Amino acid sequence: MPIRRKYEGWRLQERHKWEKENRIVLTEISAVSDSEKRLIVSSIRKLLKRFSFPVDVEVEPSDSHLAGSMREILRISSFGGVLDTDSVLAELNVRRKVDASLRAGIVVKVCPSEYKFGDPLAIYGIGEEDGLVLLRTAHDEAVTHELGHMLGISSHCDNPNCVMRYECPSDDFCKDCTAKLRNL
16 A cells, blocks of 8 residues: 555645655665665664555665666766756656656665765755655664655754754654654
């Protein structure tokens, strides 16, 4: 059963197409250790379980079609050594129309020394509601924060103890952000 968005107090819109796939796929662009992959998958599954989201989590190897497609998207969306995340998302959504392997929620672990983000708030990566997370680190707080964006929390939280604050000072959601996720 897909995630059902009952109410979005911060944005009124149809549910995101990636959710119809009921799966999130983790892949890597650069060498990522097995322990990092396990940490990321564990963080994703923990969050999905906590909020009862019926979504499968899969891991695709770095030599998969998905990883190759994401590597190409990142290459053509990098300008002067800086990733333009709007270009990444636009290109991904164009390719999703013809490539079913790109239609799931996608989490990509990138090497921070290879990929710079133009957004100064992208300390740990970026998360987009259109089903894309680019992670610079495998820390639980970072994965939870960026996945929170992908699941529907579009803005950063002002609560100094919430994982959705831009610097992820905690590994847990405040009551307001918890309510937003519970009401999806």
